[in-house]
Amino acid sequence: MTExxxxxxxxxxxxxxxxxxxxxxxxQLELRAGEIHALAGENGAGKSTLMNIIDGIxxxxxxxxxxxxxxxQIDGPATAQRLGIxxxxxxxxxxADISVAENIFMAQTARSRSRLMGGPELIARAxxxxxxxxxxxxxxxxxRLSISQQQLVEIAKALxxxxxxxxxxxxxxxxxxxxAQKLFRIMRGLAARGIGIIYISHRMAEIxxxxxxxxxxxxxxxxxxxRTADITPADVVNAMVGRQLDALYPPKxxxxxxxxxxxxxxxTEKRYRDVSFAVHTxxxxxxxxxxxxxxxxxxxxxxxxxxxxxxxxxxHGAELTLRDYADCIAxxxxxxxxxxxxxxVFLDMxxxxxxxALDLSRVARKGGVIDTARETxxxxxxxxxxxxxxxxxxxxxxxxxxxxxxxVALAKLLAVEPTVIFLDEPTRGVDVxxxxxxxxxxxxxxxxxxxxxxxxxxxPELIGLCDxxxxxxxxxxxxxxxxxxxxETNIMTLAAPGAIAGTMALSGTIQ
Amino acid sequence: xxSTTQDRSxxxxxxxxxxxxxxxxxxxxxxxxxxxxxxxLTWTNMRAMTMAFSVEAIVVVGMTILLISGGIDLSVGSxxxxxxxxxxxxxxxxxxxWVASLIAIAxxxxxxxxxxxxVTYVGLHHFIVTLAAMxxxxxxxxxxxxxxxxGLFELPxxxxxxxxxxxxxxxxxIVIFVxxxxxxxxxxxxxxxxxxxxxxxxxxxxxxxxxxxxxxVIFLTTVLCSTLCGVAGIIYMARFxxxxxxxxxxxxxxxxxAAVIGGASLSGGKGTIFxxxxxxxxxxxxxxxxxxxxxxxxxxxxxxGSILLAAVTFDHYLVKRQAAGGRA
Numbered sequence: 001m002t003e004x005x006x007x008x009x010x011x012x013x014x015x016x017x018x019x020x021x022x023x024x025x026x027x028q029l030e031l032r033a034g035e036i037h038a039l040a041g042e043n044g045a046g047k048s049t050l051m052n053i054i055d056g057i058x059x060x061x062x063x064x065x066x067x068x069x070x071x072x073q074i075d076g077p078a079t080a081q082r083l084g085i086x087x088x089x090x091x092x093x094x095x096a097d098i099s100v101a102e103n104i105f106m107a108q109t110a111r112s113r114s115r116l117m118g119g120p121e122l123i124a125r126a127x128x129x130x131x132x133x134x135x136x137x138x139x140x141x142x143x144r145l146s147i148s149q150q151q152l153v154e155i156a157k158a159l160x161x162x163x164x165x166x167x168x169x170x171x172x173x174x175x176x177x178x179x180a181q182k183l184f185r186i187m188r189g190l191a192a193r194g195i196g197i198i199y200i201s202h203r204m205a206e207i208x209x210x211x212x213x214x215x216x217x218x219x220x221x222x223x224x225x226x227r228t229a230d231i232t233p234a235d236v237v238n239a240m241v242g243r244q245l246d247a248l249y250p251p252k253x254x255x256x257x258x259x260x261x262x263x264x265x266x267x268t269e270k271r272y273r274d275v276s277f278a279v280h281t282x283x284x285x286x287x288x289x290x291x292x293x294x295x296x297x298x299x300x301x302x303x304x305x306x307x308x309x310x311x312x313x314x315x316h317g318a319e320l321t322l323r324d325y326a327d328c329i330a331x332x333x334x335x336x337x338x339x340x341x342x343x344x345v346f347l348d349m350x351x352x353x354x355x356x357a358l359d360l361s362r363v364a365r366k367g368g369v370i371d372t373a374r375e376t377x378x379x380x381x382x383x384x385x386x387x388x389x390x391x392x393x394x395x396x397x398x399x400x401x402x403x404x405x406x407x408v409a410l411a412k413l414l415a416v417e418p419t420v421i422f423l424d425e426p427t428r429g430v431d432v433x434x435x436x437x438x439x440x441x442x443x444x445x446x447x448x449x450x451x452x453x454x455x456x457x458x459x460p461e462l463i464g465l466c467d468x469x470x471x472x473x474x475x476x477x478x479x480x481x482x483x484x485x486x487x488e489t490n491i492m493t494l495a496a497p498g499a500i501a502g503t504m505a506l507s508g509t510i511q
Numbered sequence: 512x513x514s515t516t517q518d519r520s521x522x523x524x525x526x527x528x529x530x531x532x533x534x535x536x537x538x539x540x541x542x543x544x545x546x547x548x549x550x551x552l553t554w555t556n557m558r559a560m561t562m563a564f565s566v567e568a569i570v571v572v573g574m575t576i577l578l579i580s581g582g583i584d585l586s587v588g589s590x591x592x593x594x595x596x597x598x599x600x601x602x603x604x605x606x607x608x609w610v611a612s613l614i615a616i617a618x619x620x621x622x623x624x625x626x627x628x629x630v631t632y633v634g635l636h637h638f639i640v641t642l643a644a645m646x647x648x649x650x651x652x653x654x655x656x657x658x659x660x661x662g663l664f665e666l667p668x669x670x671x672x673x674x675x676x677x678x679x680x681x682x683x684x685i686v687i688f689v690x691x692x693x694x695x696x697x698x699x700x701x702x703x704x705x706x707x708x709x710x711x712x713x714x715x716x717x718x719x720x721x722x723x724x725x726x727x728v729i730f731l732t733t734v735l736c737s738t739l740c741g742v743a744g745i746i747y748m749a750r751f752x753x754x755x756x757x758x759x760x761x762x763x764x765x766x767x768x769a770a771v772i773g774g775a776s777l778s779g780g781k782g783t784i785f786x787x788x789x790x791x792x793x794x795x796x797x798x799x800x801x802x803x804x805x806x807x808x809x810x811x812x813x814x815x816g817s818i819l820l821a822a823v824t825f826d827h828y829l830v831k832r833q834a835a836g837g838r839a
Contacts, residue, residue: 305720329722343716348780349709357710357721360703368703412721 006069008033008196009054009165014063016049023049027063028222029215031165031196036187038207038228039200041217042240042431047200050217051167055087056080086163090170092150096143101126103142104157129156132186134179148175148291155183166190167198172206173429176290176457177492184210202432204233205460218242241433248436249464250443257283257467261451262333262420264302267311271297272475275311279420279451284442286466287455288491294475295455296338299422303328303335315419329358332419336409336426344409347398351390352379354397355411362415382411387437403434410438420451427461439465459488471495529774533789540796548803556799558682564795565688566746567766568788572695573739575770575787580732581712581779582630582637586622587740587766588759589648594619594744596652599661599754608670616741622648623737627730645763652756661754674750684746696784708732712779768815769794772822794818
């Protein structure tokens with residue numbers, strides 16, 4: 001890398017305030033042509049603000065932006081696009097009813113009026129961009145794709161814009177490992193062509209495997225920029241949280257596990273067949289598998305949230321008849337949704353009202369009159385145990401950060417003192433500090449005798465947190481991994497489609 | 512973690528910011544009108560004004576609760592008229608007026624149940640289902656009466672009392688209105704059953720994922736709204752001494768406007784009874800003020816529409832500011 005050439009993009013001393021809140025004090029970033037540059041920081045560190053400034057969505061209060069050494073002013077996303085800046089947002093913004101091809105070329109078609117939509121040429125050009133990314137028919141309406149496919153379409157959309165600077169905001173959050181690996185190959189290909197890529201991610205493994213340099217931000221300030229070869233993931237995490245994290249994951253179950261709490265036998269529905277498992281006192285049971293393998297469906301089937309599954313469910317040895325989720329809650333069997341904003345919390349209601357939602361009788365006097373003092377007290381008690389950061393329990397959940405919203409979603413479930421708790425992606429979109437806290441809370445629950453079942457697409461989380469992991473592939477449990485067999489390779493082997501054949505051999509080694 | 516409500520003033524503890532704002536606007540209008548027209552601040556005018564919105568306000572209560580649950584009902588005007596027509600026809604055929612009224616209210620509840628069925632179990636949108644019900648109920652009114660009002664001259668005084676009688680100096684209709692408002696405001700603010708309405712309207716899926724039987728909630732709020740229309744229809748009948756098949760055309764717009772000005776949202780999860788009633792009072796106050804000032808009826812519509820737009824715009828920016836404040 002020649003140091004004499006000015007960097008592709010250079011931001012110096014960028015400051016930005018929203019009213020009294022200083023989102024950025026001294027934002028700094030240097031992106032060289034042809035490098036993949038990771039941007040790390042907890043939620044609220046100022047990463048999004050900085051990226052929105054690069055994309056022209058926000059204007060800085062002070063500081064300079066240089067492209068190829070020339071100071072520029074980016075007064076809007078259109079200018080950013082003209083300067084060759086492409087931004088793939090974390091939130092997917094595709095039009096559900098029109099085809100993938102039309103979505104990809106939306107910006108261009110909006111500019112040139114002459115182009116007819118949906119022609120064969122358009123489809124061919126879309127296919128050209130899509131082929132290296134994924135097997136998606138450009139004629140499919142975008143709404144029919146899975147979330148991970150939609151994410152790939154978003155990336156394809158940015159790639160068509162001839163950009164020199166590409167910003168990817170947590171692009172792998174919704175992708176499977178396999179899809180993520182493909183994306184990294186494409187990123188390296190783009191970098192080899194001289195494109196500078198800013199890559200925002202919480203996942204240390206991805207950063208260290210795929211990025212050349214990493215910049216860490218905290219509290220709106222630039223903390224450090226290093227070559228990934230020169231530092232360790234622990235350095236980055238410590239720089240992000242600003243303190244020493246003892247360990248990323250809480251210690252696992254030391255002694256033997258206790259008696260069985262909850263078991264499911266022969267659970268069968270359209271998308272899964274003959275699923276049996278049991279969770280014991282003291283352990284955290286994990287569910288691994290590719291997106292769409294049926295893990296969430298199984299959890300929602302057991303809790304009667306969707307489908308009409310057949311099969312036996314036992315709690316402390318006694319068989320249960322569960323008609324709907326309300327029945328499950330009455331028995332203390334609860335489910336934390338993977339989609340926090342969609343169905344986990346009530347964003348425009350108070351924290352206290354959210355936490356009381358599963359069982360209002362706990363905060364009500366006789367006759368069904370809500371005792372607001374008790375409602376607040378309950379929220380404060382559970383909130384404190386989860387280290388929920390909120391000025392008041394009367395505040396709306398929408399005012400909280402992602403990690404704290406997730407704690408509210410968790411607090412909702414804990415309010416009913418559950419006996420069995422299913423957690424679907426419990427730390428999705430949660431920053432490193434809060435993530436470790438949530439892991440600690442889950443371990444605490446398991447220690448206190450709650451049956452804890454964690455579904456996660458993040459391998460390190462499954463391996464670091466769970467005592468035992470069941471792998472689901474195409475609607476069936478294909479293996480059980482514990483102790484030394486609990487490795488990424490084994491999970492991947494069992495999770496791959498058609499893994500049934502390999503099951504015997506592998507579970508044979510387990511015993 | 513700090514406790515919240517201590518530092519708030521008494522007024523804002525009783526009402527939210529929205530309600531406080533509306534009270535101030537209403538008081539300001541009141542003062543201005545007292546100077547502008549000598550007929551404004553008279554007992555007769557006050558009584559007439561209150562009577563004018565008190566019965567409709569019962570419908571506003573039902574609509575507000577339905578809006579909070581995420582629904583909407585366009586059939587309120589027709590169903591109110593249908594209650595009158597059913598009770599009136601039964602009475603003319605020799606049924607005791609009280610019994611006839613109960614049957615009419617039950618019939619309205621039945622219409623609500625049918626609409627609720629189509630919305631929750633068939634899965635159609637409230638807007639379409641209630642639009643159809645609005646047209647059908649109006650058709651039934653006209654069919655039952657041949658399009659002419661039914662004169663109910665034989666109605667006993669004891670029955671007409673609920674429409675035109677007084678307890679002391681307070682008209683009975685106003686007493687009923689106050690009771691309905693106080694009861695439902697309490698229920699909605701404080702009871703577990705009605706809290707489910709907020710959860711359902713705020714995020715139906717999250718409510719289902721909290722074990723709330725959301726279809727049942729939406730069904731019941733739809734039935735409640737129609738039932739309250741039935742009650743309002745009976746009070747109107749007692750007041751007019753007749754059943755008007757064409758009564759209440761356009762009522763739905765007034766009622767929805769009142770609820771929205773009072774803070775209810777068409778996307779559900781928001782709103783209070785007090786707010787909605789203040790919205791109804793404001794609209795009614797504006798109408799009668801303009802009438803007293805001899806402003807053309809056509810202008811009244813334009814002004815009412817503008818107030819609605821102003822209220823919703825204000826709301827929009829309030830929500831945006833809250834969101835921005837929360838993000839920072």
